[in-house]
Amino acid sequence: MSASNSDRKRELLGLYNEPDDAADAVSRLRGAGFGGNDIEIISATPYPEGAFGEQHAKHRLFAFPFAGAACGLAVAIAWHIGAQIALPIVTGGKPVVAVPAIIQVLYEGTMLGAVLFTVLGVLFESRLPDGVGVYDDRIADGLIGVSVIARERRIPDAQIALEEANAVDVLSKDGSLMRPAAASP
Amino acid sequence: MIKPEAVGLSLKIRPPYRPSTIAINRRSALAIGVGLVAALGVVMYVVKLFSWGDRAEWAYPAAITLFVLSAVSAAPLVAFASRMARGYWALPTRRVVELFALPSMVLFALLIPILGSLPPFEQDGVTRANLWFGWGGGAPFLTDQLAVSVMLLAGGALMWFAAVPDLAGPPSRVRAMPTWKRLLFLNWTGTKKQWEVLRTGIRWMSAFYLMMYVFVTMILTTDLGQSLLPGWRSGIFPAYHVITSFQGAVALIVITLFLLRRYAPNVGQFIGDEQAASFGKLLLALTLFWFYFFWSDFLLVWYARLPSEVAAVQTNVAVTYIVPFLIAMFGQFLIPFVTLIFNPIRRKLARLATVSVVVLIGLLFDRIRLFVASMSSENPFSHALAELPEPYYPNVIDILFMIGVVGIVAAIYLWVLSRIPTPGGWEMREGAMYRREQKYMHAEVLLLGKPD
Numbered sequence: 347m348s349a350s351n352s353d354r355k356r357e358l359l360g361l362y363n364e365p366d367d368a369a370d371a372v373s374r375l376r377g378a379g380f381g382g383n384d385i386e387i388i389s390a391t392p393y394p395e396g397a398f399g400e401q402h403a404k405h406r407l408f409a410f411p412f413a414g415a416a417c418g419l420a421v422a423i424a425w426h427i428g429a430q431i432a433l434p435i436v437t438g439g440k441p442v443v444a445v446p447a448i449i450q451v452l453y454e455g456t457m458l459g460a461v462l463f464t465v466l467g468v469l470f471e472s473r474l475p476d477g478v479g480v481y482d483d484r485i486a487d488g489l490i491g492v493s494v495i496a497r498e499r500r501i502p503d504a505q506i507a508l509e510e511a512n513a514v515d516v517l518s519k520d521g522s523l524m525r526p527a528a529a530s531p
Numbered sequence: 532m533i534k535p536e537a538v539g540l541s542l543k544i545r546p547p548y549r550p551s552t553i554a555i556n557r558r559s560a561l562a563i564g565v566g567l568v569a570a571l572g573v574v575m576y577v578v579k580l581f582s583w584g585d586r587a588e589w590a591y592p593a594a595i596t597l598f599v600l601s602a603v604s605a606a607p608l609v610a611f612a613s614r615m616a617r618g619y620w621a622l623p624t625r626r627v628v629e630l631f632a633l634p635s636m637v638l639f640a641l642l643i644p645i646l647g648s649l650p651p652f653e654q655d656g657v658t659r660a661n662l663w664f665g666w667g668g669g670a671p672f673l674t675d676q677l678a679v680s681v682m683l684l685a686g687g688a689l690m691w692f693a694a695v696p697d698l699a700g701p702p703s704r705v706r707a708m709p710t711w712k713r714l715l716f717l718n719w720t721g722t723k724k725q726w727e728v729l730r731t732g733i734r735w736m737s738a739f740y741l742m743m744y745v746f747v748t749m750i751l752t753t754d755l756g757q758s759l760l761p762g763w764r765s766g767i768f769p770a771y772h773v774i775t776s777f778q779g780a781v782a783l784i785v786i787t788l789f790l791l792r793r794y795a796p797n798v799g800q801f802i803g804d805e806q807a808a809s810f811g812k813l814l815l816a817l818t819l820f821w822f823y824f825f826w827s828d829f830l831l832v833w834y835a836r837l838p839s840e841v842a843a844v845q846t847n848v849a850v851t852y853i854v855p856f857l858i859a860m861f862g863q864f865l866i867p868f869v870t871l872i873f874n875p876i877r878r879k880l881a882r883l884a885t886v887s888v889v890v891l892i893g894l895l896f897d898r899i900r901l902f903v904a905s906m907s908s909e910n911p912f913s914h915a916l917a918e919l920p921e922p923y924y925p926n927v928i929d930i931l932f933m934i935g936v937v938g939i940v941a942a943i944y945l946w947v948l949s950r951i952p953t954p955g956g957w958e959m960r961e962g963a964m965y966r967r968e969q970k971y972m973h974a975e976v977l978l979l980g981k982p983d
Contacts, residue, residue, distance in 0.1 A: 363545065390696070391544050391960040392726040394982035403724040407731045411739075429668030437658075437665050447664035453746060454674060458681045461739050465688050468732035472717035472725050485721060486701035488545025 356501055358523070359388075359480040360492045360508035361515045368490040369398040371511035375494055378507045388481075388491035398492075410467025411460040418459020422452045480519050489514060533878065535966065535977065536803040539623060542963035550626075550697060550952035550959070553795045555945055562945070569942035572935020578928060579644065586648040586759075590906035591929035593755050594898045595936045596641040598779075600751065601772070601894060603940055604638065605744060605780035606631035607686055610693075611737035617981050620809045622962040623801035626955040627791065628784055629693055632686035634943040637936065638679055642751075646672045649754065650911060657912045660761075662753045671754040678750055682743035689736040692729060695719055696957040748773050752901075760846065760905040761913045762839030765832075771824035775863060778817035779894040782887035785810050787944075789884035791953075798953050804878055811877030814887070818867040825864075839915030847904040851922050855900035862893015895933075 362368040368387065375385055382401030387393070395402065426448045434442045485491045492511075496504040505523055508516045516523045542548040555562055582588035606628045613621030649672070652658055652665045663670035699705050699719035708716065719725065749769040757763045765771075788806060792799035829848070832840045848856050866889050876882045907923035908916075925933075965980035 387723045388721045389726075390547055390721055391957055391964070392730070393964075395727075400723060403722075403727040405724055405728050405731070407728055407735070411735055426666070426668060429666065433667045435665060435667065440664075444664070447666065450662065450746075450750065451666070451668070451670075451674060454678050454681065457739060457743055457746070458677065461681055461685045461688070461736070461743075464732065464735045464739070465684075468688075468692060468728060469714055469717065471728040472719070481702035481706070481720065483701035483703050486547075488543075488547045491721075 354498050355495050356498060356518060357480045357493060357495050358501065358504050358508060359482060359517045360494075360511070360513040361482060361484055361489045361517070362492065362512065363489060363514055364512075365393065365397065365490060367512045368492050371492045371508050371513065372399045374507035374511050375492070375504065378503045380494055380496065380500075380504065380507075384495045386493040386495075388485050388493060390486050390488060398490075405471045407464070407467045407471050410463045410470075414459035414461070414463020414466075415456045416459070417463070418455040418457065419452060421459070422455020423448075425455065426451045480517055482515070482517055484514075533804050533808045534968070534975070535620065535805045536623075536801050539801045539959070540963060540966055540968060542959055544960050544964065548956060548960055548963070550954055550956040551797055552950060552952050553791075553798065553948045555949045565938060565942045565945060568935060568938025570935075570938075571931060572937075572939040575928060575932040575935045576640070579932060583644055584648050586650065587907040587923060589645045589648045590903040590923055591899070591925045592641065592932055592936075593645050593906045594895075594902045595933040596638065596645060597751065597755065597772075597898045597902050598895050599635070599641070599936065599940060600638060600748065601776035601898065602779035602783045602891060603631050604635040604682070604686070605773075605776040606784055607635075607689060608737075608741055608744060608777070609780060609784060610689075611741060614733070614737065618809070619962050619966055619979065620805045622958055623798070623954040624784065624788060624806055625958060626693065626951070626953045627787060627798065628780075629690045629955075630944060630947045630951060630953070631783075632683075632690040633947045634940040635686055636683055637939055637943070639676065639683060641936070642676060642679060645755065645906075646675055648906075649759075654912055659758060659912045660764075660914075661758045662750060671750070675747075675750055675754055678743065678747050682740065682747050685736050685740040685743055689733060689740055690951075692717075692732050692736060693955060693958075694951050695729070696721070697952045697955060745769075745773055748776065755902055756905045758905075759911040760843055760908045760916075761911065762837075762841075762843035762915045763847070763905065764840060764843075765828050767824060767828045771828060774817060774820045774824050775894060775897060778814065778821060778863065779891060781810055781814050781817060782890035782894070785814070785880070785887040786884050786891070789880050792880060795948075795953075801954060801959070802880070804880070807880040807883050808878045811871060811883050814867065814883070814890070815871040815877060818864055818871060818890075821864045822868075825860075842916040842919060845919055846916065847900050851919055852900035852904055855896040859893045859897035859900060862889050862891075863897060864893075866893075 360371050362371065372385055372387070376399070385400060387398050387400050427443055430443050436442060440447070480493065482491065492508060494504045494508070505516055509524065513524070579588065579592060609621070609628045610625040612618070613625060650659065652661050652663065658665055661671070663674065695717050696719060699716045702720050705713055705716055705719050717725065717729070752769050752772045757765065757768060788802050792802045829844065832844050846852065867886050870876050870886050876886065903923050908920065965982065967978045968975050969978050
């Protein structure tokens with residue numbers, strides 16, 4: 347096997363009946379030297395954070411509302427000041443652009459930006475991580491998937507770790523890697 | 532002890548419990564009846580459009596619009612409250628209430644002619660009371676509709692995000708979708724990150740929805756209420772409106788749950804005394820709030836005795852609209868208070884639903900006394916009423932319009948019930964993981980896990 351082939355990354359997916367087995371698989375993968383970012387849990391029901399000993403799922407969704415709010419605020423300020431300057435009416439002797447009078451419009455603009463950016467943020471952050479491409483519809487039937495991305499030369503180690511944790515099946519993009527007798531339906 | 536429905540505790544993760552949509556036969560009497568009433572609503576809306584710009588003609592449509600804002604649009608907030616408070620009793624009801632975000636969309640269409648009928652801020656050198664300081668950048672039409680749009684966008688996104696895991700199906704189905712549809716379904720696979728993003732997204736959207744709901748209530752009740760009735764000045768009124776909206780929303784939810792329990796067994800099997808007892812407490816608390824907010828508002832005016840404010844209160848409380856006010860007071864406070872203090876009424880869904888009907892009738896008449904009075908006010912540019920106005924009675928079109936709007940809301944809700952699985956499957960399954968009945972000495976107790 348050439349060096350470039352052995353450095354290529356592949357994905358394996360182990361399927362488990364019980365959450366304890368999936369947690370065991372994660373422990374074994376960690377023990378075999380696979381890092382937190384290489385391991386992904388896939389399930390049809392949300393389990394508590396850290397239930398499988400997996401790494402905290404990082405995302406940047408919190409940044410989107412703030413960015414959107416800032417953009418919305420800027421647009422609202424421009425809208426309001428633009429309108430006031432275009433049609434300057436002095437009301438009750440107050441300045442043409444008076445802060446108390448523009449709060450509502452600024453609030454609307456800020457919220458509009460925050461909501462829009464949050465929707466976009468959810469769409470953006472829901473993308474799948476690079477390399478995750480092996481799926482099995484049995485996950486939708488309640489099995490728990492443990493996905494691991496490994497370099498070609500480490501695939502056997504990953505497969506052993508997944509199988510030893512009482513896997514129902516272990517899959518690569520080419521299909522099941524378990525012998526027919528071993529893979530239970 | 533009030534127990535959860537046993538079927539809710541015994542839900543399985545494998546094979547997973549999957550909710551279904553509610554099958555509604557389009558040829559059934561219910562579907563045809565609701566469809567006809569909704570069609571009537573559309574026809575009346577078109578008929579009313581011929582009165583474009585005539586503010587008094589839009590008085591009763593404004594009242595029913597504010598009623599929809601109160602009871603229907605506030606309903607999704609109950610899902611937010613129960614998620615924030617980790618109220619697992621509300622698990623079977625969260626999807627039911629979130630779906631009200633869709634019928635809320637009628638607000639946008641309803642408000643176009645209503646806001647279009649409002650007078651300008653300034654006329655013949657006289658400025659009327661308003662929240663916008665006479666701003667000429669599109670207020671109130673553009674600003675109010677923009678605020679409503681942001682609220683509806685947040686509500687729609689909240690409803691959609693929460694439904695995606697149940698709608699998406701297995702990964703192979705999502706993978707086979709065209710790109711735009713896959714994006715709409717959040718590329719749903721069920722990875723840890725996706726679950727985390729989904730939860731965070733739902734939390735943010737819920738918070739935004741609440742923030743916008745309160746804001747929309749403030750500006751709409753001012754632009755369609757206080758700014759049109761000379762002498763009506765109240766800082767507490769928007770808060771009164773929000774609280775009574777929550778009361779109306781809880782009443783609407785109770786009625787919906789009762790109907791679902793009776794006619795939709797796939798949802799109704801999860802709904803029982805646990806939900807009734809919790810919603811009953813909420814309804815009683817909000818009923819007491821009605822008195823607090825009304826009295827706080829009323830007492831200041833009564834004590835200060837400013838002639839302009841007294842005239843406004845005489846208009847929408849004591850003299851001109853006293854009949855709708857009395858119906859509202861009995862419906863929103865006296866009857867629910869006297870009945871809900873008794874456990875046997877508060878804890879049984881059917882009885883609670885009966886009280887809820889009374890509450891909704893009270894709410895409708897409350898909105899009539901408040902917004903018909905202001906929308907039909909003759910001169911919003913004066914600062915005090917010269918004399919008390921005559922009541923503005925509804926004509927046949929007004930009554931049909933109001934009935935039709937209720938039909939449109941019901942039709943949209945039934946449609947969305949037939950499209951989105953109810954109750955929320957993933958939350959029900961998750962709830963089943965964390966709740967268990969267990970023997971404790973001689974009693975059965977509920978063990979509850981709260982993971983975050």
